[in-house]
Amino acid sequence: MNPADDRERVILLTNDDGITSPGLLALKKALSSLGRTEVFAPDRNWSAASRTRTFHKPLRVDPVPMLDGTVGRATSGTPSDCVSLALLGLLDTRPDLIVSGINAGLNLGRDVSYSGTVAAAMEGARSGIPAVAASYDTLQAPSADPDYDQAAEFIRRLVAFLLARPPLPAGILLNVNVPYTPAGRTLHARLTRLGGEAYSNYLVTGKDPHGREYYWITGDPLTDEAAGDVGTDLRAVAEGYVSITPIHLDMTEHALLTTLRSWEAELDRAA
Numbered sequence: 281m282n283p284a285d286d287r288e289r290v291i292l293l294t295n296d297d298g299i300t301s302p303g304l305l306a307l308k309k310a311l312s313s314l315g316r317t318e319v320f321a322p323d324r325n326w327s328a329a330s331r332t333r334t335f336h337k338p339l340r341v342d343p344v345p346m347l348d349g350t351v352g353r354a355t356s357g358t359p360s361d362c363v364s365l366a367l368l369g370l371l372d373t374r375p376d377l378i379v380s381g382i383n384a385g386l387n388l389g390r391d392v393s394y395s396g397t398v399a400a401a402m403e404g405a406r407s408g409i410p411a412v413a414a415s416y417d418t419l420q421a422p423s424a425d426p427d428y429d430q431a432a433e434f435i436r437r438l439v440a441f442l443l444a445r446p447p448l449p450a451g452i453l454l455n456v457n458v459p460y461t462p463a464g465r466t467l468h469a470r471l472t473r474l475g476g477e478a479y480s481n482y483l484v485t486g487k488d489p490h491g492r493e494y495y496w497i498t499g500d501p502l503t504d505e506a507a508g509d510v511g512t513d514l515r516a517v518a519e520g521y522v523s524i525t526p527i528h529l530d531m532t533e534h535a536l537l538t539t540l541r542s543w544e545a546e547l548d549r550a551a
């Protein structure tokens with residue numbers, strides 16, 4: 281046995297829905313059999329915060345009792361801040377893995393760049409720590425208080441799998457989306473690429489009580505028919521599979537870069 285295997289695994293948990301989110305609690309319960317779970321989560325909902333960082337004011341971190349009787353840490357920062365705080369010294373060790381979620385609602389396609397759930401996992405990938413962003417299709421659940429246990433059980437299976445094998449290269453995170461799953465159904469996974477937009481976008485306008493116009497940017501999930509090509513995360517979830525997409529922090533368009541190199545000389549000539 282590798283000496284490192286004797287050490288207790290440490291899994292850092294965070295989310296963007298806030299520390300009281302039932303998805304986070306379900307995740308903690310499911311993963312606690314795999315190691316020591318440590319929660320650093322925002323004290324409020326930061327959904328769609330993307331990689332917002334707090335640089336212009338100090339942050340607060342408070343212990344809060346979780347519903348399973350353990351203590352988590354609630355921070356006044358964003359999801360990215362939560363992971364940073366843990367990795368920059370508030371967690372007593374470097375975690376073996378970071379899991380962000382389980383988010384209430386899917387994070388698919390090009391819309392992942394808005395996601396605070398994915399952003400928190402990116403903060404792990406930035407530090408070379410294996411990271412998983414986990415989201416569940418709560419919109420399809422018949423209850424307003426959806427049960428995350430099926431999704432959490434799949435994430436437990438995935439995390440056990442990841443911990444037992446060599447880590448992925450640094451700078452990579454896994455974006456995992458679980459379709460709505462009634463109890464008792466076994467989930468199967470597809471490895472996917474990101475699809476297109478997952479939501480429509482439109483504006484709701486109105487007048488506030490003082491007669492002043494307001495504008496509310498909103499949207500609806502696009503239908504399964506709009507889910508796009510075979511092989512995408514959108515298509516996989518529409519067909520009832522768990523989607524697992526490897527995401528790289530390097531957003532460079534490498535293929536086009538080679539073509540565009542000729543611009544260097546052309547721009548010189550235009551000088």
Ligand code: MN
Binds near residue numbers: 327384
């Ligand atoms: Mn969220």
